[in-house]
Amino acid sequence: DAEITQSPRHKITETGRQVTLACHQTWNHNNMFWYRQDLGHGLRLIHYSYGVQDTNKGEVSDGYSVSRSNTEDLPLTLESAASSQTSVYFCASSEASWTEAFFGQGTRLTVV
Amino acid sequence: AQTVTQSQPEMSVQEAETVTLSCTYDTSESDYYLFWYKQPPSRQMILVIRQEAYKQQNATENRFSVNFQKAAKSFSLKISDSQLGDAAMYFCAHNTDKLIFGTGTRLQVFP
Numbered sequence: 001d002a003e004i005t006q007s008p009r010h011k012i013t014e015t016g017r018q019v020t021l022a023c024h025q026t027w028n029h030n031n032m033f034w035y036r037q038d039l040g041h042g043l044r045l046i047h048y049s050y051g052v053q054d055t056n057k058g059e060v061s062d063g064y065s066v067s068r069s070n071t072e073d074l075p076l077t078l079e080s081a082a083s084s085q086t087s088v089y090f091c092a093s094s095e096a097s098w099t100e101a102f103f104g105q106g107t108r109l110t111v112v
Numbered sequence: 113a114q115t116v117t118q119s120q121p122e123m124s125v126q127e128a129e130t131v132t133l134s135c136t137y138d139t140s141e142s143d144y145y146l147f148w149y150k151q152p153p154s155r156q157m158i159l160v161i162r163q164e165a166y167k168q169q170n171a172t173e174n175r176f177s178v179n180f181q182k183a184a185k186s187f188s189l190k191i192s193d194s195q196l197g198d199a200a201m202y203f204c205a206h207n208t209d210k211l212i213f214g215t216g217t218r219l220q221v222f223p
Contacts, residue, residue: 033211042118042203042215058210090157097207098145098164103157 002027006091006104013111019078021107023091031094032074033101034058034066036087043090049074081111114139116206118214125194126222132179133189133217135204144208146180146187151201151216160202163187196221 004025013019025032030051035043045058047066055066063085065077078085088108094101115138125131137146148160163171163180170178175195179188187206191198199221204214 035213040121040215043213045210045212048210056210059212088155092157092211094211097209097211098162100147100159100162101157101211106155 004091004093004102004104006089006107008107009105010108011110013081013109015081015083015111017081019081019109021076021078021089021091021109023074023076023104024072025091025093025102026072027093027095027102028071029093029095029102030071031096031101032068033092033094034064034074034076035090035092036060036085037090037106038087046076046089047074078109081109083111085109086111114206114208114210114212116204116212116214118204118217120217121215122218122220124220124222125191125198127194127196129194130190130192131194131219133191133202133204133219135187135189135214137185137187137204137206137214139185139206139208141208144206146178147205147207147211148176148178148187148189149203149205149213150198151203152199157203161189191219194221196223 007022033048034046049068091104092101146163150158175192201216
């Protein structure tokens with residue numbers, strides 16, 4: 001069965017370190033998204049991609065970057081982790097704007 | 113700018129009763145798509161229902177239905193015959209060129 005997986009599921013890192021969260025999907029979807037979920041804020045869009053070599057900034061992109069070198073993967077990098085980036089991160093993919101988005105299980109990141 | 117507003121942070125309903133969750137959105141586009149997702153304590157996001165903006169007919173999926181008012185940019189979710197398993201966070205989402213979510217409504221279901 002096709003799926004979308006995130007790794008790691010939990011991570012603790014120190015302020016100032018670079019961190020990369022992995023997202024891998026086997027749906028062969030062109031559209032991929034990264035969100036962060038915080039209490040009271042819902043899911044906020046960080047970056048998104050419509051295909052290989054395409055990346056776009058979302059609502060809360062400062063301090064984050066992504067690259068899309070193949071269809072399956074969209075890794076999210078925190079260049080210099082800050083305590084404000086402590087959150088649960090979700091990756092999602094979809095075939096098109098009118099179709100269901102499939103979500104990974106989430107990564108809980110704690111920056112200390 | 114594309115925005116989604118859910119004005120009810122929490123709602124509660126008695127088992128077997130009906131509850132309506134509100135959602136409004138803002139967009140300058142005429143063609144777009146709207147979704148309701150459910151997030152139970154497991155954190156897994158589950159699609160509940162979707163609506164195409166060009167369709168006037170309200171979408172229905174078993175006990176879940178929407179009231180889509182395009183002119184008012186309103187997209188509410190009605191849950192009929194509520195069940196204990198319906199307890200979750202519910203997110204309204206809007207997609208034109210990117211998928212944007214609201215802040216969510218936490219639904220409690222009491223026996």
